[in-house]
Amino acid sequence: MASRVAVSDSFKHFEFDTTLKLLSSSSSLNSVPSKFHFTNERSAFPSDSLPIIDFSALVARDNPPQRSKAVHDLATACRDWGFFILVNHSVPESLMEAMFKAVKEFFSLADSEKKQYEAKSASDPIKCGNFNVANTSNQSFTLWRDYLKLYVHPTFHCPHKPQLLRDMVQEYTQITRKLALELIEAVCEALELNQRYVDEILKMESSFQMFATNYYPRCPQPDQAIGLPPHTDPGLFTFLIHNGVAGLQIEHDGKWFNADSPQNSILVNAADQLEIFTNGKCKSVKHRAVVNEEKDRISIVVANGPSGEAVIGPAAALVEKDGRAKYYAMKYEEYVESQLTKSRVDGKSILEQQMIFSTY
Template identity: 25%
Template sequence: MTTFPELDGKVKELKEFDDTKVGVRGLLDSGVAKVPRIFIRPPESHDPEANKTTGDDGSNSPLPQVPTIDLQGFDIPSRRAEIVDEISQALGTWGFFQMVNHGIPTGVLDNLLRSTREFHEQPEETRMEFYSRDPTRKVKYYSTGDLYLTKVAQWKDTLSCDFDDTSKIDLESFPDICRNEIGDYLNRLNGLKNLLAELLSEALGLSRDHLASLECFDIQRLLCHYYPPCPEPDLTIGIMKHSDPYILTILLQDDIGGLQILHKNRWLDVTPVEGSLLVNAGDLLQLITNDKFTSVEHRVIAKRVGPRRSVACFIYPRNKNQSKPYGPVKELLSDKNPQIYRETSFNEYVRYYASKGLDGVKALPHFHLTSADS
């Protein structure tokens, strides 16, 4: 049997880091001034040139920006039609858009970002109580979700909260320091989620209740990320290149920056907009829309400044619907737009996605319809 001593040693170092249960923040607290080798990312030889800042013609023309959509007036028919068209264009071309005037007060967003920082900057022994990789645990803290699969640690720590029904959230299970802030945000986000389900349905040319009727548009997970300042940011990564396996992601981020999306084979910075929320399509949305909306790859780079804080909310089917088959919406199919993907359940899709890890290769092509399926 062939062994790889260097890899075996790295796995040992990964486990030693994980066993500390204090994350990247704990490394910095211990005085680490250099990035440990478990955080050094492999060369992304198949990636476009990182941080490219010139136009396609080599000029210094400004790079394009993720569209910002103002939701104010969504209940006025003429304005709603404009918003629906903007969403259709954004998700079809970019896979992302930023929302302003979305109805959630800036104070609620600021409180959530503040409490996220406070959780991650608590004394180590307090954080350690929540540290776990148990998939059945609803509320847990960890560093790098797929640590042992990718064999590379990423420069971030995460508080993860899972729930099956946001109307029956057990706030007592959340850490004291951010319990009320998470609950307040989720209560308000529910209404915005329902509005987005309507607007996206209309952007597809469907009745406004269509996506909701598919029973796939539920808030299921909230991740509170913390990216400490990095002493050698060029050697590591905050989150590796990936697309999301869900229907939709709604992201709150602070003003530090670092999120990049892959647009037309180029990495572009997503400039934070004060008071905004960022929306991106997930793989399952691209599948059910038959490529009408696109799930775009993105990453977070490490930075010397920080900490960067972000809160990602994932929308996908509730537990009882996760074995239900989902395929391209039949109303979107025609001779000119034939079915691209086979039906799959959320559970099947996520199992395949998780088995790959964040390896820089999209999972969605694995579910392309073959001649044997048709």
């Protein structure tokens, strides 16, 4: 079952092999090769009640009642679901379409071209390939996914080919960085946090932003492989768009739900540092990527965090209001590195390790 996967795994499991895209294009592929084999239950409930946030209302400062309602709705979504659908976000649909064209061009490059970006260490600012993980019995298997990850802010990194990818990633991540700033400001406003204090702690002018794109080819046995096992994201807010093929599932009240989103919307989730900074008022919830028997799925993800130098713990005003801190503080770059390189401790994820449990 998916719950038996150790989500935070050692970086030693990174590898570059023949791309999954090439493997899956074989006409003779009718079963999952043993290296990918992972039995999982992929059924989930429909997510008709997933919150929808109107970004245009959130920034309507000339209409205080409308903005106030949008701020309240955002805070509620982050508290109750940890996920929401962002609409009217001002990201041009043409830019989204160009992003998918660009990442398709990258995944279509020859393996010899992509191999130069094979990850050598967890801190490599450009890395691609596929990924091995281990379950609780320490049995290793490979995810049904090819990926590309880039560190894009405060320093921009991107492969030189294709040129379209460099151009589109730079434009798209600049826009989404501005969206993230507005969301953070609105959440902090809902929690009555002083904006100057927030700026001092998060240091968003040098925020660490990561771009990732995942290619999940059609799978002959989707219940015998998995794209990404259950996990939470480091950072503040993560943005996701996809090519119209569903596959993301989220955990809510102990059940799994399909996180379907309309065309031209952005699926957003609260991430670990937002949960920590808000002392648990916003929830970073587990999510996973399942694979499809009939269609290839491509997702484009932008993870927006605080500065790598920022030490993130619960906001002082919320600790005072709640009577105690519910999480330990940790430097953000150390948190990200720990998630990439260290296995779970006593079965706990990095986020769970940061939690302070009351003795009362």
